[in-house]
Amino acid sequence: GAGVSQTPSNKVTEKGKYVELRCDPISGHTALYWYRQSLGQGPEFLIYFQGTGAADDSGLPNDRFFAVRPEGSVSTLKIQRTERGDSAVYLCASSQRGATLYNEQFFGPGTRLTVL
Amino acid sequence: AQSVTQPDIHITVSEGASLELRCNYSYGATPYLFWYVQSPGQGLQLLLKYFSGDTLVQGIKGFEAEFKRSQSSFNLRKPSVHWSDAAEYFCAVGGDRDDKIIFGKGTRLHILP
Numbered sequence: 001g002a003g004v005s006q007t008p009s010n011k012v013t014e015k016g017k018y019v020e021l022r023c024d025p026i027s028g029h030t031a032l033y034w035y036r037q038s039l040g041q042g043p044e045f046l047i048y049f050q051g052t053g054a055a056d057d058s059g060l061p062n063d064r065f066f067a068v069r070p071e072g073s074v075s076t077l078k079i080q081r082t083e084r085g086d087s088a089v090y091l092c093a094s095s096q097r098g099a100t101l102y103n104e105q106f107f108g109p110g111t112r113l114t115v116l
Numbered sequence: 117a118q119s120v121t122q123p124d125i126h127i128t129v130s131e132g133a134s135l136e137l138r139c140n141y142s143y144g145a146t147p148y149l150f151w152y153v154q155s156p157g158q159g160l161q162l163l164l165k166y167f168s169g170d171t172l173v174q175g176i177k178g179f180e181a182e183f184k185r186s187q188s189s190f191n192l193r194k195p196s197v198h199w200s201d202a203a204e205y206f207c208a209v210g211g212d213r214d215d216k217i218i219f220g221k222g223t224r225l226h227i228l229p
Contacts, residue, residue, distance in 0.1 A: 004159065033216070042120075042206050042219030043160070056215050091160070102148075102167065105217070107159035 002026065004108035006092050012114045013082055021077040021111045025094030032075050033105060034067055035091040043091055049075060082115045089113070118143050120207050120220035128226040131199050137192040137223050139207030149190040150208040150217065151181055160206065166190065167212075177201070202227045 005024040013019050025032050030051055035043035045059040049069045057067075064082075069075040079086055089112050093105040121140045129135055141147055151163040164175025171183040181192045190207060207220045 040221065042208070042221050043217075044219070045216040048215050059216070093160075102212070104162055104165075107152075107161070109157065109159045 004092055004094050004106055006090075006108040006111050008111060009109065010112045010114075012116065014116050015082060015084060017082050017115075019079050019082055019113065021079075021090050021113070023075045023077070023092030023094075023108060025073065025075070025092070026106055027073075029094035029096055029106075030072065031095045031097060031103070031105075032069060033093040033095075034075070034077050035093065037089045037091055037110070039088070046077070079113075082113075084115045087113055087115045118209060118218050120209050120218055122205075122207055122220035122223050124223045125221070126224050126226065128228060129197055130228045132196050135192075135194045135197045135201070135225070137205050137207075137225070139190045139192065139220060140188050141190060141207070141209040142188065143209050143211065145211050145213075148210045148212065148214075149181070149183060150210070151175065151179070151190075151192050152206045152208060152219075153177075153203050154206065154222075155203040163192070163205075197225075197227055199227045199229065201225060 007022045032049040034046040037043045047067050048056040052072045064080045066078045089110040091110045093107045095103040095105045119142045149166040152160040154160050163179050164173050166173050166183045174180050179194050204222045204224045206222045208217045210217045
């Protein structure tokens with residue numbers, strides 16, 4: 001079956017620009033997660049959705065980062081006024097139900113963002 | 117504070133040799149522990165997980181891990197590695213009331229022919 005997909009696979013932008021990264025979770029998965037993986041680091045939690053609402057956004061680094069999931073399926077991570085330090089691989093994961101890690105998170109291949 | 121330490125950034129082993137990747141965690145309650153593998157161009161894949169019960173857990177691809185509460189460790193092992201095991205391995209921790217996983221920095225495994 002189809003896994004988690006993310007588009008684009010690569011995004012190059014200039015400092016100060018706005019970017020949107022898209023995640024299509026596995027069909028029927030109600031929980032969706034965004035992580036950021038910087039070079040040489042493990043994935044770092046950004047935000048978690050249960051359905052349409054952000055249940056935990058404690059990992060968003062500042063107010064330039066925002067994510068939505070308006071219909072409880074596809075999610076978009078939005079970054080305003082990008083900075084070079086935002087360069088990383090952005091990972092999306094989904095699971096059947098959230099609120100507990102008992103349900104396996106399935107990860108997408110990621111979007112590599114490069115800010116010049 | 118919750119954290120995961122993977123002391124080895126790189127590990128090199130010969131094909132057919134045994135493997136052990138180290139992981140130590142810090143967590144204030146009963147931990148859920150995970151090992152993920154990340155191959156180039158592919159998403160993170162769950163190898164195995166520990167929630168409770170038997171402290172020796174079996175995973176996919178012939179991997180196993182042992183939870184040692186007294187040592188706050190969850191080391192990953194494989195008796196005989198294959199060239200296809202070359203990848204980056206991440207240990208991670210969470211809890212039964214958590215909605216997020218805390219990852220270590222990873223260990224990159226290299227396989228010598």
